Amino acid sequence: MTLLPPTDGLTATTTPAASPTPATRGGPGTAARGRRRWMPRPTVTMAASATVLAVLAIAALFPGLVAPGDPLAIDPSASFQAPSLAHPFGTDESGRDILTRVVHGAGPSLLIGVSATAIGVGLALVFGLLAGLGPRWLDFGTTRLLEVLFAFPGLLFALLFIVVYGPGIVTSTIAVGLSTAPGYARIIRSQVLVARRSPYLEAATVLGRGRAWRITRHLLPNVAATLFVLVTLGIGQSIVWASSLSYLGLGAAPPTAEWGAMLSAGRTYITSFWWMTFFPGLFIVISAVATTLLGRSIQARSRRS
Amino acid sequence: MTALLEVSGLSVRFGAADPVVADLSFSIGEGECVGLVGESGSGKSVTARSLLGLAGAGSRVDATGLRFDDVDLLRMSARRAQALRGRDIGFISQGALVALDPLRPVGREIGDALRLHTSMGAGERADRVLELLTDVGVPEPALRAGQRADELSGGLRQRAIIASAIALRPRLLIADEPTTALDSTVQAGILDLLARLREAGTAILLVSHDLAVIERLASRVVVMRRGQVVEQGDTAAVLRAPRHPYTRQLIEAIPAGRPRGSRLVEMNRVDAAANATAQPRATSPSTAAPAPGTAPATGTAPATAPALIRADGLTRRFGDRLAVDDVSFTLRRGQTLGVVGESGSGKTTVARIVLAIDRPDAGTVMLDGAPWSALAESQRRSRRPRIGAIYQDALSSFDPRWTVGRIIADALSGGRSGSPGPEVAETLAMVGLPESVIARRPRLLSGGQQQRVAIARAIAPRPDVIVCDEPVSSLDTLVQAQVLDLLDELQRSLGIAYLFISHDLGVVRHMSDDVLVMRHGRVLERGPVEAVFSQPQHPYTRELIAAARGAATPRASG
Structure with missing residues (x-):
């Protein structure tokens, strides 16, 4: 067998990325280059939002560690206290410590956001894959159904669902999930269609790969890559929506330590005791901004590369 | 004959990087066509664009002299440059598919140049547009003028772009790969058209990687490599007796007229002769082809093969x-x-x-x-x-998420999972790629390397x-x-x-x-x-x- 030296691209190109110097060939250098590409250095935004989310996750999973008190313990003698050393976020009308309640509320609030997104994306995956991969009539039917759902403003659809099934944490979570699903489904369908017509799927066919193999090895991973960004962006939105529903009294009900419900409870006192609404609201904003920023920066990175 | 365009000591750089064009000098007289030839990345397109003041964001253009007729191109105002472009210097870009506005009829697009640079009335302009389309050989010009870019074939689109470039009878026409990506009969028509313009006294700077195109049109040729001129002179003389090994390699690379089985690239010539930088070698050069230049084995298999x-x-x-x-x-x-x-x-x-x-x-x-x-x-x-x-x-035939190694391992495996063995590197070596590409994504490789990866994938299952x-x-x-x-x-x-x-x-x-x-x-x-x-x-x-x-x-x- 005769072999050719790789002179073409290496002499033709001027981009440094495409012309490895002999020093980087083989050996440990190659491995390091490969690894760096898998795990690129995070940007400041990415690192900051990931840190914030990590702190929130710890609060959600182990609230006792961060705030050892009982979020429901009543102390009428200490009601309506302004933020102080003893109560950094102040207390509410029953003398409950707001910091403790905010920390213990992270779990339910984030759980609602995450599971609503999961429901939305899960449903969307089913519809999007059916439409993108199924026969033409199925695509037609699914797409029309999604268009009908789209005709409702998202939050209105959620309200409608709650009217039918009654308020509560579970129904509000499902409601938010349902109302976000059509948007995700449309994006997933278009991604599936792009991947399905792509030359690399054709190349896999030519290599003799079956349909199942093409879908699991090529199509789904490529669709999932875009999905990941969508999900991080979506969680922030779902947290806000779920909190809005709780604020309207349609989700978690007081005295549950949930951010939206705390907002709702504090709204009567908003002119005199600002801290009752400010701190739960601040945390809704922080968590929504952090997930959105993380999603955005991941998105920007995948566009760049 | 005084030159219409004089370029001396032109260099273009982006940021602090090495100049992409260094110390380039040439001149073009009226009715003369000068060819600028070289591989991609050799700086020929940047050169053409910098003459128009369009070298791009972050570029720095220096020259000891850059003169068009009596105008110093380096020191003119943006306003003057704009007036010069279109009226005195026409530009034909290579992207015929994207250079036209998809939402407007091409007749309007061509008429723009007339509207902006002359005082012609609308009726006069329409007549002139039809005349131009006829000149560039567009059949049924009245019909075509009313159509949008996506209703025209590639050849017609390129003709429309040429029509707009010559609408104001510029004295200098800069053509950047005007026929690349066109079929050969269409290409011949475009080259004939450019030749007619040249006969009519238009100076042409023709940029191309294709020596055959240059040869048909240009009386003088400038050969560029990595931003530097390696050779220039009379086209016929350069093509007949190239002095620089790189020029010789370019000429020999043209497959037309070369018998079946003969090598197009003699290995190591340019790199050995022209102090080429150290290139990674996948294999030792001694395993190279059977004595390049010797009588080729024509007819690889008998005509009676099954x-x-x-x-x-x-x-x-x-x-x-x-x-x-x-x-x-x-x-x-x-x-x-x-x-x-x-x-x-x-x-x-x-x-x-x-x-x-x-x-x-x-x-x-x-x-x-x-x-x-x-x-x-x-x-x-x-x-x-x-x-x-x-x-x-x-590139588009590779899964964007896969590395070269995974692509080849997958093709070798025949769809069964299993850890890739040394066969991946062996297959890549067969197409002349170093082991270092295994961990990389195809989009980071050059066009030639990408095609080698595709060939490696194709031969992996032993078809x-x-x-x-x-x-x-x-x-x-x-x-x-x-x-x-x-x-x-x-x-x-x-x-x-x-x-x-x-x-x-x-x-x-x-x-x-x-x-x-x-x-x-x-x-x-x-x-x-x-x-x-x-x-x-x-x-x-x-x-x-x-x-x-x-x-x-x-x-x-x-």
């Missing part, structure tokens, strides 16, 4: 259009069957039917004596590894035949030559048969044993490649060959 693929009466219809009409052929083991024709001739549809990713409406394809196109996909799957494919756009659909059409002459050499070598060592599809007659002639000439879905002429090319029977074949004749470049005698 038939591997037999296509019989293939017909494929898309709506009302008959894309493939009663096409039959035989591809023998270890041989190459070339398919040549313009875009829309049905070549690619034939390729897709042979690959069984499209079904013929009528007719059959037999693989090695057994049914192929008639099978159900599930029955066909086990035999799929016997037919490989490489495409024009190699009997590879369908090559325009495999080198988007590559530079030099890179194209290296890829063609590689394909030729793999055919000899592995005995692979090729169904080789190209619009480039020179490439097909160099690569093929037999050839089919296709037009409008039909085979017009077929036979052994030398017979068809030396004594074409069908008038269309003659027309094709005549159009490509300029490409038959004289060989370097040294």
Whole structure:
């Protein structure tokens, strides 16, 4: 067998990325280059939002560690206290410590956001894959159904669902999930269609790969890559929506330590005791901004590369 | 004769990086055409654009002299530059597909130049636009002027761009790869048009990677490599007796007129002679081809070799259009069957039917004596590894998430999972790629390397035949030559048969044993490649060959 030296691209190109110097060939250098590409250095935004989310996750999973008190313990003698050393976020009308309640509320609030997104994306995956991969009539039917759902403003659809099934944490979570699903489904369908017509799927066919193999090895991973960004962006939105529903009294009900419900409870006192609404609201904003920023920066990175 | 454009000591750099163009000097007189030739990345397009003040964001253009007629191009105001562009200097860009506004009729687009730079009335402008379209050889100009870019073919679009560039009768025309990506008959028409403009006194700066194009039009040529001029002078003299080894390599890389089996690139010549920087070598040079330049082994396999693929009466219809009409052929083991024709001739549809990713409406394809196109996909799957494919756009045929190593390991595995062994590196070595590309994504590789990865993937399952659909059409002459050499070598060592599809007659002639000439879905002429090319029977074949004749470049005698 005769072999050719790789002179073409290496002499033709001027981009440094495409012309490895002999020093980087083989050996440990190659491995390091490969690894760096898998795990690129995070940007400041990415690192900051990931840190914030990590702190929130710890609060959600182990609230006792961060705030050892009982979020429901009543102390009428200490009601309506302004933020102080003893109560950094102040207390509410029953003398409950707001910091403790905010920390213990992270779990339910984030759980609602995450599971609503999961429901939305899960449903969307089913519809999007059916439409993108199924026969033409199925695509037609699914797409029309999604268009009908789209005709409702998202939050209105959620309200409608709650009217039918009654308020509560579970129904509000499902409601938010349902109302976000059509948007995700449309994006997933278009991604599936792009991947399905792509030359690399054709190349896999030519290599003799079956349909199942093409879908699991090529199509789904490529669709999932875009999905990941969508999900991080979506969680922030779902947290806000779920909190809005709780604020309207349609989700978690007081005295549950949930951010939206705390907002709702504090709204009567908003002119005199600002801290009752400010701190739960601040945390809704922080968590929504952090997930959105993380999603955005991941998105920007995948566009760049 | 005083020069119309004088360039001396031109250098262009982006940021703090090394200059992409360094110390370039040349001049163009009235009615003269100067060619700027070099591979991609050699700085020729940047040079052309910097003359127009369009070198791009972050660029710094320096020159000891940059003069157009009496105007100092370096020190003129932006306003003056704008007036100069269009009126005195016309520009033809290479992207005919994107340079026209998709939402406006081309007549309006061409009329813009007249509207902005003259005081013509609307009626006068319309007349002038029709006149221009007639001049550039657009049939039915009144109809075409009212159409938008997407309703025109590539050749017509390029003509429309030329019409807008010459609308104001500029004294200098800068043409950046004006015919790249066009079919050879269309290309011939555009080159004739440029030649007529030159006769009429227009100075032309012609930028191209294609020496054949330069030769037809330019009286002088500037050869660029890595931003530097390696040689310049009278075109005929440079092509006949190139002094610089790089020029010689460029000339030899042109496949037209080179016998089947001869190498297009003699290895190491440029790198050895012209102090080329250290390039990674996948293998030791001693394993290189059997004595380059020696008498080639023509006819890689006897004409009596057993038939591997037999296509019989293939017909494929898309709506009302008959894309493939009663096409039959035989591809023998270890041989190459070339398919040549313009875009829309049905070549690619034939390729897709042979690959069984499209079904013929009528007719059959037999693989090695057994049914192929008639099978159900599930029955066909086990035999799929016997037919490989490489495409024009190699990059899009790779899963964007996969590394080169995974792509090759997957092709080697035949769909079974298992840890990739040393075969991946071995397969890459067969196509001349170093082990270091294993961990990389294809999009970070150069065009030539991407096509090598595609070839490695195609040969990994040890196929009997590879369908090559325009495999080198988007590559530079030099890179194209290296890829063609590689394909030729793999055919000899592995005995692979090729169904080789190209619009480039020179490439097909160099690569093929037999050839089919296709037009409008039909085979017009077929036979052994030398017979068809030396004594074409069908008038269309003659027309094709005549159009490509300029490409038959004289060989370097040294």
